Amino acid sequence: MITDNRSRKDSIIPATIFLVLYAIWAMLVASGNQFIYQFDQNIIELICNNNPVNIKFATTFTVLGNTSVITIETIILCIVLIIFKKYAYMFFTAGTMIAANGYNWISKHAIARHRPFVHHLVEAHGYSFPSGHSVGSATLFGILIILTILLIKNKPLKVVLCIVWVCFPLLIGYTRIFDHVHYPSDVLGGFLEGITFLLIGYSFLYHYYLEN
Known part of the structure; x- marks a missing residue:
């Protein structure tokens, strides 16, 4: 394993970058910046439509990002990791998600921040920023990407799984905008936050387990 100080410092750099990006994005949203308003309008005009097929997909697929569903998936993943005695990976998963x-x-x-003042296609409660569906899905499927890279030996399978894991949060984020329950900036903020904690969690996993 790599143990030099330079490698130790480098492993935290991406987490710091995403943390700064998230902080800047959150401040822009909180201040009602004009750039955020224009960003939201442009993405909404690009994504939203009245196509019945798209509406059916968006209102159905978005359920996969519900807090209850993400929690159940996380618990199942932790149980599987415990069964295979991957305790460090289980603590990484649980700690990062929490x-x-x-x-x-x-x-x-x-x-x-209040949710968009338009008709919601699905039920949604609470404040809007950041999107909880985006945070939860980005974090969980990001964890799955890391676990896949670290634990799966078959390279073609590894590539296929990583592509699948990437698609899930992107599609869930899309549905939150399409269903009119979040602004695009909420979804992007959720992704930035989720990736930040994913990288912080991986940094702990690397320094206290993988590096030793």
Whole structure:
């Protein structure tokens, strides 16, 4: 394993970059910046439509990002990791998910942004920024990407699985905008936050387990 100090420092750099990006994005949203308004309008005009097929897909697929569903998936993943005695990976998974979703709750109430004032295609409660579906899915499927890279030996299978894991949060984020329950900036903010905690969690996993 790599043990030099340079490698130790480099492993935290991406997490720091995403943390700064998220902080800047959150401040722009909280201040009602004109750039955020224009960003949201442009994406909404590009994505939203009245196509019945798209509506059916968006209102159905978005359920996969519900807090209850993400929680159940996380618990199942942790149980599987325990069964295979991958305890460090289990703590990485559980700790990262708890931290990301806990901070999401704090951010929502600190910024207190209201949801779009249009008809919602699915039921949604609470504040809008950042999107909880986006935070949860980006974090969980990001964890699955890391676990796949670290634990799966078959390279073609590894590539296929990573592509699948990437698609899930992107599609869930898309449905939140299409269903009119989140602004695009909420979804992007959720992705930035989720990736930030994913990288922080991986940094702990690397320094305290993989590196030793």
